[in-house]
Amino acid sequence: TQARQQRPSQHPIQVIAHRGASDDAPEHTLAAYRKAIEDGADALECDVRLTADGHLVCVHDRRVNRTSNGRGAVSALELNELAALDFGSWKDREEAEAPDWDPVPGELTSVLTLERLLELLVETRAAGRPLQLAIETKHPTRWAGQVEERLLHLLKRFELDAPPSDAPSPVRIMSFSARSLHRIQDAAPQLPTVYLMQFVSPRLRDGRLPAGARIAGPGMRIVRSHPGYIDRLHRAGHRAHVWTVNEPEDVELCIRLGVEAIITNRPKQVLAQLGRA
Numbered sequence: 140t141q142a143r144q145q146r147p148s149q150h151p152i153q154v155i156a157h158r159g160a161s162d163d164a165p166e167h168t169l170a171a172y173r174k175a176i177e178d179g180a181d182a183l184e185c186d187v188r189l190t191a192d193g194h195l196v197c198v199h200d201r202r203v204n205r206t207s208n209g210r211g212a213v214s215a216l217e218l219n220e221l222a223a224l225d226f227g228s229w230k231d232r233e234e235a236e237a238p239d240w241d242p243v244p245g246e247l248t249s250v251l252t253l254e255r256l257l258e259l260l261v262e263t264r265a266a267g268r269p270l271q272l273a274i275e276t277k278h279p280t281r282w283a284g285q286v287e288e289r290l291l292h293l294l295k296r297f298e299l300d301a302p303p304s305d306a307p308s309p310v311r312i313m314s315f316s317a318r319s320l321h322r323i324q325d326a327a328p329q330l331p332t333v334y335l336m337q338f339v340s341p342r343l344r345d346g347r348l349p350a351g352a353r354i355a356g357p358g359m360r361i362v363r364s365h366p367g368y369i370d371r372l373h374r375a376g377h378r379a380h381v382w383t384v385n386e387p388e389d390v391e392l393c394i395r396l397g398v399e400a401i402i403t404n405r406p407k408q409v410l411a412q413l414g415r416a
């Protein structure tokens with residue numbers, strides 16, 4: 140298409156499934172991640188939070204109220220309490236039409252631990268698919284390093300904490316917290332880090348990133364209102380991974396500006412728009 144011809148970079152845009160294929164299946168469930176893999180996503184995105192008993196689980200909100208049949212903060216619940224909840228049915232209720240994901244209760248729609256998601260990543264890669272995972276640390280400052288510590292411990296167990304420098308890392312860490320990324324870079328310098336931004340602070344307007352961050356993660360709102368910012372990032376030597384890009388006109392703008400990755404709830408539609416489906 141005309142948009143693809145305008146794109147300056149030779150590398151294909153990476154398509155990252157935000158919370159899985161979360162438009163089609165309940166976010167952060169195995170059902171959503173399996174669907175994203177089936178749809179052809181290059182990478183998966185997840186948010187991680189610590190439970191009361193120190194497990195990392197994939198949940199976006201501070202509380203489980205929106206995405207499960209339970210109530211309360213993730214940080215106040217133990218893993219076995221979370222495991223008793225249904226993280227799938229809310230999607231049925233939200234949608235007027237019948238769901239096109241498998242609504243059978245069980246592993247597909249129960250709380251997803253990061254450990255289980257890493258297993259899926261490793262299994263998929265072992266089957267020959269170079270799938271990647273972008274893990275976002277949610278409000279890590281509240282836990283004074285515990286989220287990063289637990290995360291690095293898990294990555295080490297899966298031998299994902301020290302990727303070789305000559306191949307793309309299977310895992311990258313994202314955060315709105317520069318301090319969290321700094322901790323990760325200190326402990327695991329080979330892991331790519333993405334600094335997420337809802338707005339661009341004055342000291343970063345020239346395309347610089349905070350110490351510890353290697354890749355920029357601007358929100359789509361920034362890209363729409365300041366399209367020149369992507370060019371500034373590129374000139375400063377940074378890649379741009381943009382979230383959350385669901386509408387065709389936003390995908391088109393990202394293509395035109397030459398962003399390196401699109402984070403989307405609709406991997407299938409974005410891949411089709413990129414001519415990859």
Ligand code: G3P
Nearest residue numbers: 184186199275335382402
């Ligand atoms: O991929 C980054 C994006 O997920 C950040 O926003 O609120 O969806 O976690 P949020």
Ligand code: CA
Nearest residue numbers: 184185186275
């Ligand atoms: Ca996220």
